[in-house]
Amino acid sequence: MRIKRQKRVNKLINFYCNNFGFRKPFQLLIDGTFCHAALKSKFNIQDQLEKYFQGSIKLLTTQCVILETEKLGAAVYGAMLIVKQFAVHKCGHESNPIPAASCLESMIGCDNPNRYILATQDRELQMVSERVAGVPILFIYQKAPTFQELSRITKKVAEDRQRSGFMPTGDEKKGLKAMRRAILGPRPPNLPFRKKKKKKGGPNPLSCKKKKVKPQPQPQRKKKSKQVSE
Numbered sequence: 627m628r629i630k631r632q633k634r635v636n637k638l639i640n641f642y643c644n645n646f647g648f649r650k651p652f653q654l655l656i657d658g659t660f661c662h663a664a665l666k667s668k669f670n671i672q673d674q675l676e677k678y679f680q681g682s683i684k685l686l687t688t689q690c691v692i693l694e695t696e697k698l699g700a701a702v703y704g705a706m707l708i709v710k711q712f713a714v715h716k717c718g719h720e721s722n723p724i725p726a727a728s729c730l731e732s733m734i735g736c737d738n739p740n741r742y743i744l745a746t747q748d749r750e751l752q753m754v755s756e757r758v759a760g761v762p763i764l765f766i767y768q769k770a771p772t773f774q775e776l777s778r779i780t781k782k783v784a785e786d787r788q789r790s791g792f793m794p795t796g797d798e799k800k801g802l803k804a805m806r807r808a809i810l811g812p813r814p815p816n817l818p819f820r821k822k823k824k825k826k827g828g829p830n831p832l833s834c835k836k837k838k839v840k841p842q843p844q845p846q847r848k849k850k851s852k853q854v855s856e
């Protein structure tokens with residue numbers, strides 16, 4: 627990957643981490659269209675996306691996505707085999723499956739609470755997801771993974787958050803105080819702050835050098851007086 631491209635990717639990843647709480651390992655929600663494009667581009671999703679995101683990633687899909695690829699039959703047989711390798715996240719349509727695009731749209735919801743990175747070639751699904759703030763969209767373009775530019779709503783929400791400095795509002799502060807009281811109990815008035823006591827004792831024995839033992843001169847043996855036999 628060219629350095630310029632990697633810089634752009636890192637910048638976008640950092641943006642989502644700083645403004646929308648994304649953390650490693652990133653969770654990629656993948657549909658059949660992405661797998662189909664990856665197969666056509668001879669693109670190994672696990673290996674190449676790990677390089678792209680410079681770390682471990684979780685590849686996920688839903689039951690609805692798998693069922694749709696199964697229904698489409700031979701045309702997307704390869705994509706079906708790929709998508710079946712991923713972990714399946716519960717989507718809530720297990721008893722009544724719905725079209726893959728609608729399912730993924732519901733997984734993103736109105737604020738992408740699970741912080742998914744959506745990997746799809748479905749332009750319509752991309753456009754729907756762009757209306758939700760904080761949904762990174764990944765697709766394959768010219769046989770390479772490509773991050774969608776930040777959507778207008780994503781930029782707007784991030785700017786608003788930066789402006790407010792993520793500080794809790796008045797009501798949120800009251801809520802935090804109440805939560806603290808509920809967990810820790812009321813704080814007694816005039817409770818002095820505890821100071822750290824310095825530990826008494828000698829210097830750290832590990833930091834002290836051992837004294838060199840000087841070789842002591844051995845005492846000379848007294849010469850035994852010879853016994854003189856008479």
Ligand SMILES: [Zn+2]
Pocket residue numbers: 688689690691717718719720723724729730
């Ligand atoms: Zn579903």
